[in-house]
Amino acid sequence: MTATQLSPPARPSQAYQDKYDQAKANQADLERKQKELTAEANSLKAQQASLERQEAQLQAQKRQLEQEQAQLLDQQAVLRRQAARLRAQRRALERQLAPLQAQQAQLRAQARQLRRRRAQIRGQRVALQAAIRANLRAQAALTAQVARARVRVRVLERVVLRLCRAAPPTPACQRAKDALTAAQASLARAQQALAAKKAALASLKRQAAALAREAAQLPSQAAALARREARLARQAARLLRQARALAAQAAALQRQADALSAQAAALRRQADQLRAEGASLQRQADALQAQANASRSGSNRRRRRRSRPSS
Helix, strand or coil, X not given: CCCCCCCCCCCCCHHHHHHHHHHHHHHHHHHHXXXXXXXXXXXXXXXXXXXXHHHHHHHXXXXXXXXXXXXXXXXXXXXXXXXXXXXXXXXXXXXXXXXXXXXXXXXXXXXXXXXXXHHHHHHHHHHHHHHHHHHHHHHHHHHHHHXXXXXXXXXXXXXXXXXXXXXXXXXXXXXXXXXXXXXXXXXXXXXXXXXXXXXXXXXXXXXHHHHHHHHHHHHHHHHHHHHHHHHHHHHHHHHHHHHHHHHHHHHHHHHHHHHHHHHHHHHHHHHHHHHHHHHHHHHHHHHHHHHHHHHHHHHHHHHHHHHCCCC
């Protein structure tokens, strides 16, 4: 067997080795950057997904707040309608109260008129009693005067009979007749005056009796007026209590409506804030999407360059 001497394998040139090492380093760097970009893209996707979830939660919260706001506005409208109905009922009660108060005022005026009439009757009865006493005193004096005049007439009649028997009549007879005529006229005047006093006394007694009857009726009339006024006062008080209760209920409903309005305004502000936060999250998600797209585009370009054959 003949020994054959083999030459050692050809060694690559230094330039080729440098290019080869540079390519290996570039490939490693590309792979590292690819991993970093992939991780960054995954992180951006995770952040975007988190932002989208947050945005969805905010949207859900916003819808819930809008629903709550709508419910509060509905409740507020209901309360305002109830308050309006209560105010209308209160006005109706006040309209019912007005004639009752007018009747009360009329009854009080009638009661004052009865009191004045009672005082007037009391004064009239006192005056009538005084007039009756004066009339009785005058009648007593006139009765005595009539009695004296009758006695004088009888006496003068006997004198005329005694003096006027002879004819012709004597001056003494004529004087006796004149005296008798004067006595008879005085008696007639006294009797007429006594009859007038008796008639006046009868009229005074009738007036006194009428005043007594009227005075006797005044307490019952006053009591009836007092009962009617008390009844009206109770009705008015009941209506007033109902009107005040309705006013209080209407005020309470109005306060509730105002509170609901404030709550609705607060919910509206929260919804606006959530809307702004959602818009901000949407902008952040859009920015992250743009970054992910840019990273993915750069990675694709590097992958294409790496896949090209090296010279």
